[in-house]
Amino acid sequence: MASGTALIYDEEMTAHKLLWNDPICDIEVPERLSFSYEQLRSYHLVERCVHVPAREGSEEEILLVHSLEHLEMAKSTQTMNEEELKRVSENYDAFFFHPSTYHCARLAVGAALQLVDAVMAGKVRNGMALVRPPGHHSQRNAANGFCLFNNVAIAAEYAKLKYGLQRILIVDWDVHHGQGTQYIFEEDPSVLYFSWHRYEHQEFWPSLKESDYDAVGLGKGKGFNINLPWNKVGMGNSDYLAAFFHVLLPMAFEFDPELVIVSSGYDSGIGDPEGQMNATPEVFAHLTHFLMQLANGKLCVILEGGYHLKSLGESVCMTVKTLLGDPVPQITGEMAPCLSAVESIQNVRAAHKPYWKCLAYEDTSFLQNLSTKSHLLKKANSNPSAEDESQITNNNNTVKVERFLELHMKNILFPVPPIKTATTGSEGSEYFLPEHVQLVKEMDETEIKVLVSGFYADLVKEEKTLLSLGSTFVILDKILKKEVCNGIAASPTAALSAAVAVRHCVRFGFQRVLCVFVGDMQMIPNTEDGKMLVINICEKEQSRKTSCKHYISLNWKEDAGGNDFFSAVLGFILPVAYSYQPNLTVVAVGPNRNLGISGISLLVALLRGLAESRVFVVIEDTEISLMQTVAEALVGTSTPPFGIYVPPTQEKVNKIKALRDQFQQEWKMLQCSVKDGISRN
Template sequence: MRTALVHHEDMKAARLLWDDPECEIECPERLTTALGRLQQRGLEQRCLRLTAREASETELGLVHSPEYVALLRGTQALSTEELQALSGRFDAVYFHPSTFHCARLAAGAGLQLVDAVLTGAVHNGLALVRPPGHHSQRAAANGFCMFNNVAIAAKHAQREHGLHRILIVDWDIHHGQGIQYIFEDDPSVLYFSWHRYEHGRFWPYLPESDADAVGQGRGRGFTVNLPWNQVGMGNADYVAAFLHVLLPLAFEFDPELVLVSAGFDSAIGDPEGQMQATPECFAHLTQLLQVLAGGRVCAVLEGGYHLESLSESVCMTVRSLLGDPAPPLSGPMVPRHSALESIQSVRAAHAPHWLSLQQQGSTPVLSPSTYSPEGRPSPLLPGGPELKAAAAQATVALRALLDQLHLRPTPPVRMAVALTPLDTALVLPPDVLHQEGSSPKEETQAWARLHEALATEEAVTALGKILYLLDGILDGQVSSGLTATPAPATVAILDVALRHSLSRGAQRLLCVAVGQLDRPSDLADDGRTLWLSVRGKEAAALSIFHVSMPLPGTTGGFLNFVLALVLPLAYGFQPDLVLLALGTAHGLRESQAALLAALLRVPAGGRVLALLVEESAPQLAGVLAQVLHGEAPPSLGPFCVASPGDKQALMHLRRQLESQWKMLQVAGETRGYGLHGMPGTLGDNPALELRVDSGCVLRAGRCPEPAQQCQADCAPLPAPA
């Protein structure tokens, strides 16, 4: 079992005993529904089930004062009236005679999960708990939270397992100020939180929730707050926050463990968040975190109050922890203007503290939010008619989305290899399929006649295996694959693979070609293929679908290249399939190739076919097979900043491309110039999304030139709809 699921039935016992519309949403059904959905989807059965234990009072004392622990212990003997009176002393809290027991179990579940992961019993896991914890402080309950489960788990990992670098990712829609207060002067814990903020007008109404709150003393730079100042943030906004803020800092920090305050009130339909991120987005976020810390990821449930959205988001998270490919993201991948403003602010606040942000060459100005607590609006109560109506509408929309997701089942084979020359030296997971089949001889020979380089028997044999493997991926029988090609025939085989995939109905193909692999000269620039060439000395955007980039020479440069260029383009393009080709003299170290493959697997829904020249080292094939199977990539090693040349090349490409590929944007509204000298603007209008179907490249609304006057050497623009 690679994934632990920690739970205890007793955590359902605590419930609200009086009328309080603010607190009624934190109910036992949150656990009942989530656990039931995990069982229904067959996910619980695939996990190692652990029954949560109570945290000891000594363990609680890692974070909380003895007086506060004693106060909660005393609630077990209080009457309902006394419990209600005590609850009124705190903000958004209710007590029950079972609260102390439930809260100790919730904290203990996090400790068990950390122990299981750090002792190697499992790779990762989820603690399905209540009450939540991230608002709880040293001597105060707050926001439904009694003990700070994740903070206690972090302190325990430091004390009992000797860890020196822990990353806490808080994707709950409320700011986890309790975690921030506990670690704000501690450089051994990097705390990242995004949260609904609205310039200080959303609970908990704290100025220290804004982007300019970066920690104190030795901990300056280790508290990262990304405030959402509008509701409605969606998949593109959440992914952009990871690519442009969290992941650059996390790779530089190099954590030994990732703890997730996994609150799903940031998902669509939740009355607290009022955001639009769909459940599959959390599968993507989880997989992006799994490339860190050797895959040691421990998620602990926080908020989430729309039962359907909560349970599906929990399932998506567990699926990713188990290594299943993430379903494709729904909706246009165009970040909102407000989201980009927030990303710009947090990058500006942290640029003085992190080399990974300095090397990207952006020098935004931090504009503090206007904090006006006296002007904050009266919040809508979760039980009010307005939010009940909104929740009902969101449920209908969510079910329609889920119906679409479930139409695409997980392939029965996660990973297949066709690597005959290298097989004997590979050590692979036991469920990897060693493919023996080949495409029909007549079909293979018909494709081979397109290129002289495919005239040899060796090339035809390799082509047949690749076509057979491609068919398995395109038919949904295999998720990802790895194959070898004869070096002289690699470019021709790659060309045939592209053409064959398009002929089989693939709509969008991303090809990342590393090394001496030229793009086919007659490949149509029609939006169905995006070719990234990683070789040579020149950075050039030959079109918006043909980008060339030198291979960076340092770890920082490589990370910058992957996080600030490759992944944003991949998410913007939303490929049906990724072809990752490592040709002769590709120059990638094994750890770099593994990270690139692991990250490309995420936006592609797991559908990656990696092609290696046959003379590649067997060790490279082995590590690629493992990450495509869902294992964590090895560490890149010490962080080294990008060279001036690599930095300049990346910024040159971003300036050329960001007006068309909006996932490259890291700042608010700007005006710049695209590939053909055409001005482009950034806004929230989804009608301006990049089209990549076979009909056209750009919507007429994007390009300021009338369609008949456009001189771009891309596909023709249609008349305005």
Template structure:
């Protein structure tokens, strides 16, 4: 027997080596679930079972995508658009050259020749009437062919930023018609996606008003058309620098349309100067939560600011919304050089913004030209957008840092007002404004500010009503923009995707167990699927090759290479004995050759991509590699192919930044070890960890492992601590951690350790990621590194799951439309905890993560009173409460208006307390009623009642109390919250149960005894938002609005987002007070008769 190395020596107390610890590490069934199933079987066993039962096909979506391949991109435009212009102002920015320059630049890049040209057409009046009044349509029609310039200019003065031309009516009909036609062609699958190069623009055109160069609302009309022909959900992304207030208005109460706008606002001082453009305008009625405004309160926003919006807000919400159509109101006035926007977006970033949205809605995306008034950046940005629609690689945009502080505030404000409606936005921790901050806690305090006077002129200027740049500024911008364009690499390799595969890798097999899960059929099945889906003929097939010893040394030491090379000389018995030395491996006489073939074949893919022959690549190889470290095979892995490939790219092509994304369910401990001290490789892994109990059974996959020396910060682990993770959790991991860091790192090559054992049905992973979700992950990474993206097969042990998954990834690389993921994607709390742990560790290394670790107030700090005060300057009697957030003093308005203080005191001296929603506006109650004791008033002797009344009357008023304690408020020694006097949901309060209220009752869901609330409608007890948010979930599911806290006996209304204090609540509060303190709660509501009928 040969003498094995020291690896076979065990220390005393060491656990015995197991044949395959990975196989034994499957999650055990929940005992409670097993018992429930047995009870159900006993209960229903005597009943006749149905002959048929529905078993969902977990691969149906992927299977149905077989024939869903990329088709052409459409473009629609009309030469007539060049006729519309301002006749009395030849320098007007909304000019024909905007249209001509876009067509010219797209033609120079050869983009139009690659598109399907759609014939232009005008909109029918019946379609216009759906969103615009007949009077407005008739008025515009009256200008048709009118050559009376005085009349046209006088008419224009009645509207904000409008001019009329004799052809304006025809061009407006044509612009709307072309947009609708484009959307119609996309919805009918005649084209994949498309762009409407139209003018005049439309997103400011209101139902009964022309506004902001707009006459008919092109995008809104197209969205309405899509809804009418069967599309159920439409996402409108408006990246024009001006708020598309008209589009917002048209769908403000419609939950079928999610409107998402990023616009310059500057607290209302920027046009269109509307209060409704701020972040707290979130929709009404059914549309509440479906309107997103991201206000830009400063100029100079850059690529990093917009990408932060995409990663923190738009992508999570878009995936939760799951649209069937995406419309882009594509204004380019945020691009560099535009005097209207004064922002600094590069033309190239628009391709990144768009590409990340193109995997939504089965690829149904329509881009519609809106604004943009610096001709060169407009034309270049529009051309970059069309390149993205055509599927060309996104040009690089450099390393992106964090968003500016002003942008960070806006993002956090939006999250604050929308997190109640979108579960995907609930990553931030919550704090109470009633409690001082913890050590090192970073808080965000939302605030509203509206600085515009709100006064509209009776007559609008028709000349010179736009910003004009100085010659020196234009000269500077021209030089800067020319340099940006010249340095932008517009790569388009001959082959979109290359593939390597060799059946000889199947020679590696297990002598003892022919059915071992790491079996040869893993790769042959994938290859067959690629063929069955018709993908092989669309791929550039590469020849395989063996990796040399010198190349193996990129990742492994010589002793490991020599030891593996000796396998082909061993007997079967020796090979079986040898595997016992290592953790979860097996050996065959052909193992060394297969492993060398796997690594060498991956290097062929790297060469093809780096030489510009192929844009991206797929390596269907085995044995896998990411567990193999410098000197050991491990976890079915012999040589670390991806690590070898990364070093090969660095040494042979001079790369300085290689990104490895490892989404195998097992942590790639080998890859991490190899690059642990290397800053040239950023290793990011999302894997199942289970506190170190999941394979490879060590702590290497913890979030706290970040690298060492020069490599510190370049190892990023996202460890799942439970199974059952699915699409939602991976969407969150990518949007919150992987993509932000990747964009800051700015890789030159992206390698994916593409294990598919997180896929649904895998025998080891215990997770449920769908095959199509892996396709989406691939698509998210494709804009990086000029599209240089390579997938290398790692694990995955359900043959069907890995075959469908790799097929979907390959389709994504080819640009095929991807199936929509399931609705309502939102990560579980365990995943959020894991992501937040990674953020807390890595924000010191990656500046783009810093804003994400701030916490948000649990209370509603944007009351209706505050919103009103933001419209009108606060009265002189208003006080300022200093709230400590992040260790600094930030001003937060605490409304202390005179009228409020006259009506409120600590003892509630006033008797005018409306309760019934129907009676809120009617105080005509009889005097007799006002002097009747309330039905819920506690019984007490007249002496006690009189004494209580006397004590109440001697208490200070609220104004006096706050005035006396102002310094304590400023010092945060105490906090003040003024609850609402009433709310429309009070009539829903039910009488307390006969058994009363026990404040010691734990949460009925998780049994946690801390911070519980009781529902005042059904009287269920569930935990608060600081624990597991079960009461919030109860509200979302049942609609029950009012809950009482066991901690401080306050009452919260979810729909009103406010604390409530009203005598209707006394019975419940008194019962809780009795349970908590053993005494009754003092009555402090006066003697109003309450009528809830």
């Protein structure tokens, strides 16, 4: 599989600039590009990327999406004077021409296509193109909203034509609706287009009815256009994550794209004057991490908006660090989506229920309740709430936002361990494990006895089980001391190793340890103090004397004919895990495992987004293919082989619903998928 991350930047694209006073367009400045690039340099990310040169997109490539009339109009502006340029610009909604605009726009198109070529040809695994002018508002025959040519749409058509792709996912996380992209693909089932955007019940630009949740596509494209409208400002990290868990990711995994393209607008980030949202830069690392699990890792990120330079630059860096495979920073803020986000998410799920198997059993009865609240919500959301007004993004104080981000980034950034993944193994292990896995020597029996006698004697009853802990302790210590990012161990007693590992982490000082156990869990640790959360994925319910929110039994047996585990991971496990926000994650695979290799590797890959990617995996079954696949998921060199999507049975859906009902008040990220899921306003 390809490795490496492409970065495309050409300073010539900064030549496009506004020549006259225009209060609408004056935020689209060349510094958006140059500042982002310099921020990447300051984090030493540029030299870690593969440099791919930009080129001009050809007229034939632009005509894949745009009309000849539009192309000729744009070309004609190269020789115009300022007065002529101003007059032509006035024909469009929020756009300005400069004599260099046509050249810059062609470079933006060509940069997007160069990125697609690099990824599809296997020269790199993924990449980012920093481009101007942006593209997602531009339509077949019109410039619009700072956009001349639709870079992402052209890239998708180009990929279909050149590489024969039949399924492309476009994720538009810009704060504005990319109506141009929607119009281009709304009848095309080969492109799944997802956009979240500030909408405020059609009061925010572009103020279109077709930007609402019920615009699902036309003709054969019905179901392939997903609009998630934000009807209030101040949306934060939990709202964005909930949108991915409960809307985008289930449909994306079912769609099974061959390529993912991101319309990467960072005006949805904190401090931006356009978006007025509260999402901090690290959320884009998490969103990127999720998308990297699709399309065998083929991911092209193409810049769109972003008008607060510091917020933009830091968010670009978070995206590129994740593309490079760096540990994902801990997400910050309360993990509880707001009522308005819940309403929008549930409306989208209901609108798309007829088109997606993953939503086949969706309960739409909540719509009756929501409709009675809609006029109240609209009135309440027309202006920011008192809570929103207290947030830093809404006071529009650029200096204050910059100071906040300066401190915030220092708090969440951390040194990258030199070795990502550690394991113990016999001679020859290096031949089936990924090259970035480091083999370490197990503790000897004397060292283990010293540790066990003091702190774990009640768990280790028999001396013969001591040796099974040799790899557990040595790998876990390397993770806890940040000498490695994560690790994997084979153990003949996975349940014991997991129990010892969790207690060891708590003793080390960790306050929240997530343990996900797959199979029969012979010993269930005491979770009453909240320092550990155990999710046991088992075929039969594990008996427990006392009810506790920190022990959850999920009864699930993966379908033999495919992978139906998506719904459990995305609809329950990830929302609970993100609500808990662990300091470290332990995944244990014990006897009588009820998941296949694809389900286990999916679980491990997605849980790498938590706890700064600190994950310890212990596997009782030493089957080489399982160890190899999980190791590749930990290193990030390969995405899990998901297999054929199989929708869960009604019985399994009912299990998930019952667990949501039981735990939604404790783990609030679950509240987006239940009837009365209300947290904060």
